[in-house]
Amino acid sequence: MSDPAPTARAPSKASRYLFVLIAGLVLGAIGTVMAMRAIQARQDHFPDSLMTVMAKQTQLLGDSQKQNRCTISDTAPRLQTLRALANDLETAFPGLRDDERFQQHASRFRATLNDALAKPPADCASLAAISQKVGSDCKACHQDFR
Numbered sequence: 001m002s003d004p005a006p007t008a009r010a011p012s013k014a015s016r017y018l019f020v021l022i023a024g025l026v027l028g029a030i031g032t033v034m035a036m037r038a039i040q041a042r043q044d045h046f047p048d049s050l051m052t053v054m055a056k057q058t059q060l061l062g063d064s065q066k067q068n069r070c071t072i073s074d075t076a077p078r079l080q081t082l083r084a085l086a087n088d089l090e091t092a093f094p095g096l097r098d099d100e101r102f103q104q105h106a107s108r109f110r111a112t113l114n115d116a117l118a119k120p121p122a123d124c125a126s127l128a129a130i131s132q133k134v135g136s137d138c139k140a141c142h143q144d145f146r
Helices: 014-042 046-066 072-086 100-118 124-145
Strands: none
Touching: 046 072, 046 124, 072 100, 072 124, 100 124
8 A cells, every 4th residue: 555645735824814914013003103193283383382492592591601601692682582482472372371370470471581681681690690580480380380
């Protein structure tokens, strides 16, 4: 008797399953990215942008102080920019517009900048005092509303 002929094995379906799994992962990732972009597009970026620009201007004031560049011509443009941006605080945060505490913080911040612009810092000591006051005004508002 001869040995029976080897039977042909059926091709494995593992490669098909692997392909479907990889295709599902890729399509899922694409769908997730598209959904996240759609959600991000609906968000209002103005509040974050305003705070970012204000933080940068404040940082530049601090950098001027560290570099011992505390003349009026070095600091006045930064203070003017901060003051102009402060006009948009209520616009950036419409949900807080009617909150009395927010209005007080915004008014105090604008008053600090108005005082700084009325008598611009001529030396680093006065710039440090103004920077400290601006920072404390920002911190007070952030503690209440962040």
